Amino acid sequence: MALASATTAKAWLVGSSSTSRPRRPLKSGKPKKKLIGWREWVRLPDLYGGRIKAKIDSGARTSAIHAFKVMPFTKDGGAFVRFLVHPKQRHRKPEIACVARVIDRRRITDSGGNSQERYVIRTTLKLGKSIWPIELTLSNRDSMGFRLLIGRQAIRRRYLVDPGRSFVVKRKKARTRATSK
Numbered sequence: 431m432a433l434a435s436a437t438t439a440k441a442w443l444v445g446s447s448s449t450s451r452p453r454r455p456l457k458s459g460k461p462k463k464k465l466i467g468w469r470e471w472v473r474l475p476d477l478y479g480g481r482i483k484a485k486i487d488s489g490a491r492t493s494a495i496h497a498f499k500v501m502p503f504t505k506d507g508g509a510f511v512r513f514l515v516h517p518k519q520r521h522r523k524p525e526i527a528c529v530a531r532v533i534d535r536r537r538i539t540d541s542g543g544n545s546q547e548r549y550v551i552r553t554t555l556k557l558g559k560s561i562w563p564i565e566l567t568l569s570n571r572d573s574m575g576f577r578l579l580i581g582r583q584a585i586r587r588r589y590l591v592d593p594g595r596s597f598v599v600k601r602k603k604a605r606t607r608a609t610s611k
Contacts, residue, residue, distance in 0.1 A: 463587070463588060463589055463590045464560075464588065464589050464590070464599075465589070465590050465591075465592055465595075465598055466486055466557070466585070466589045466590070466591055466592070466598050466599055467486065467591070467592055467595040467596040467597055467598040467599075468485065468486050468487075468591060468592070468593045468594075468595070468596060469483060469484065469485050469486060469576070469596045469597065470483075470484055470486060470557060470580075470596075470597060470598065470599050471483060471484070471597065471599070472484045472555055472556060472557050472578065472580070473555075473556040473557075474495075474553055474554065474555060474556070474566075474578075475554050475556055475561075476530070476553045476554045477495075477515070477526070477528045477530065477553055478515065478517055478526050478528070480517055481517075482517045482577060482578045483519060483576060483577070483578070484576060484577075484578040484579065484580050485575070485576035485578070485579050485580070486580050486585065486589075486591050487579050487580065487581055487582075488581075488582045488585070488591050489541075489582075490541075490579055490581040490582065491581050491582060491583055492536075492538060492550075492565065492566075492567050492581045492583060493564055493565065493566050493567070493578070493579060493580050493581045493583070493584045494538075494548075494566060494567045494568070494569045494571060494578070494579045494581075495515060495566050495567075495568060495569070495571070495577065495578050495579075496515060496516060496569065496570065496571035496572060496574070496577040496578070497513040497514070497515055497528075497568035497569065497570070498513065498514055498515075498516075498570055498572070499512075499513060499514045500512075500513040500549065500568055501513070502532065502549070508531060509531070509532040510529060510530065510531055510532060511529070511530055511532050511549050511551065511568065512527070512528070512529050513527075513528055513530075513568055514526065514527055514528070515528060515577065516572075516577060517577060518577070519575065519576065519577060530551035530552075530553060531551065531552070532549050532550065532551060533550050533551060533552050533565065534549075534550040534565075535547055535548065535549055535550065536548060536550055536567065538567055538569075546569075548567040548568055548569055549567065549568045550565055550566070550567050550568075551565070551566050551568065552564070552565055552566075553566055555580070555584060557589075557599055558599035558600065560588070562588070564580075564583075564584040565583070565584070
């Protein structure tokens with residue numbers, strides 16, 4: 431009797447009985463999300479041609495780039511911003527001059543609970559072979575470990591973050607010519 435009860439309980443727990451067919455996983459029409467680490471090398475081709483080490487932070491809603499000497503201006507009736515970036519961590523050089531259209535100004539609260547109004551721009555992010563538009567807030571991240579923070583809105587529906595891994599996405603290697611002997 432105890433054996434029968436254990437078997438029945440087991441069947442109830444897995445949601446099947448010995449007479450039903452085994453369940454198959456549901457097939458989803460959605461493409462699989464790619465895996466990335468908690469930090470990755472990325473490019474912002476509209477702003478800077480080189481690579482930038484980015485922290486992938488699924489706890490942060492918005493993405494932010496270290497920007498300083500931020501100067502708003504108007505051009506052809508549109509709001510723009512001119513700013514400088516230090517693309518390399520813990521380095522003050524080079525200083526890269528950037529210009530972008532302002533799409534919004536938002537009040538952002540950081541992880542420490544401090545709130546500040548920031549300019550928001552739209553630019554292109556390149557991670558491995560993938561390239562897509564993202565929104566970036568301009569912030570002084572000089573005291574932070576990473577010049578670029580990629581928030582969950584930027585990676586939503588595209589990537590899953592493995593917090594135990596770094597630099598999962600491999601750089602596209604240049605083609606080499608085969609030499610004939």
